[in-house]
Amino acid sequence: MEFLSLNTLPATDELLHGILKQVSRSFYLTLNVLPVGVRDQMGLSYLFARAADTIADTDLIDRAQRLKYLNQFRAQFTTAGIDWNAIREIQTALIPHQKDSGESILLQRLEDCFKLYEACSVGDQERIRWLMEVLPRGMEMDLTRFPGESSSQLTALSTLDELDRYTYYVAGCVGEFWTRMVCAHRQTMANWNVPEMSAIGVRFGKGLQLTNIVKDIGRDLQNGRCYVPESLLAEAGLKPADLLIEASLPRFRPVLDQLIGLAMDHLDQGWIYTMAIPVSEIRQRLACMWPILLAGETLKRVAVAPDLLNPAVNIKAPRSVVYRAVALTTLTCANAFVATTYWDSLRKQIGPA
Structure with a gap:
């Protein structure tokens, strides 16, 4: 080590x-x-x-x-x-x-x-080398899987498995990389099971990326990219082009709820990951708490947004909410009870999938 x-x-x-x-x-x-x-x-x-x-x-x-x-x-x-x-x-x-x-x-x-x-x-070079072998595959997938640049050339992913692979490439692998890096450099992490925690870290990253996907859906559609799998849309009687019509949102809601539920399941794993970080590692805990809490705040707003499919709309947690989350967790030194109470409250507000 x-x-x-x-x-x-x-x-x-x-x-x-x-x-x-x-x-x-x-x-x-x-x-x-x-x-x-x-x-x-x-x-x-x-x-x-x-x-x-x-x-x-x-x-x-x-x-x-x-x-x-x-x-x-x-x-x-x-x-x-x-x-x-x-x-x-x-x-x-x-x-x-x-x-x-x-x-x-x-x-x-x-x-x-x-x-x-x-x-x-040498060890850090190897870890960065691994990341830069995997991460660009997601960018390559964007360039090859979505050949268009506008809504007139809209293309969608086909299946949930394809979406899962994409979220691994662009974000899940970062959770794995993060785990390898902190376990190599932080003495307090020496007892972590690296393969086991890397797998949980992957879920963490996927949850953050799914949050980005659902909040940016309107803009991505205008750029010719539909990350919502055709298989899910078909279950709701929809095609990718239907999402270009804002009035399709009520029919799209069941699919959206399923994606939000999947993101929350991943983020729950991210929370398990965060709580497994030793209490003494306050900085590392904060670095993991903040993106999860802000993703939850974002998903809460995505779930009820009346104009989600409007490409001009930017759904995100307001600065006051960001500052509150940062202040609460920082002033309590990343206290597990305080932060978990906040996360559980968000979970209830977003509701079951």
Whole structure:
């Protein structure tokens, strides 16, 4: 078992944090809640995941080229050394097309990110390498499974198994990665059964991704993507195109309730995961509590939203609710009774599937 910090000098640490501040100040602030010993590895992994996502989402470049650059990016984690020419090719092709300043900065600093990766311990490199082999499969699935860019080219997933596979690629694997990383670096986690807790961590990640799917359904439909499986829609007498009509929401509700119930079942497993974290690991507990509680607050609003299928609507917990959840759990030092009471209350408000 490895209990070492990222093998970096202070200047390297400053480099990573400088990039994170430039790319996403909100994520940088969230990152600071993580315990020492895993903070930098998680930050670097976030930058790589966001870079892969940026490559896949640059819609001003055709899909074949995006797939090429995505595979070129992923290959850097499987070869003996970094192909710096390949990195520069990605930068040259993609930077001019970025609308978001954070994504543009990230691509400009991509070489620095890989230098940080080279400075990681062998164990951390292996864990990040594993993540960057699995995570981009979800982005590749988006590019190949959904060939259109608009509602006129709408395509849906076929089955629940396909949805489950997709949620594993884009989020479930992060729970597995997280477990491996904290167990390698936090002495208090040494007694965890890594395979068992990784499996629960996978459920945690899937629950968060399903929450994103149901809250963003209107916008995804407009972009030609229906993550709601055709098999579920057929049970309600619906086709994917029916969801483009806002008046279809009442008929869609039973399907929505089923997806919300599935998300809640996954998040319940995430709560079990969180409560298994040693009491002394307050930072790690908070880092797990917050996304679950905010996902629950979001699902509560999704379940009753009258305009869910409207692509202009952005359903999320208001800032006051976010601040309340953060304050309550922080001021009580991630107390299990207080936080679980909050979660149970949310569970009842959302109701059974």
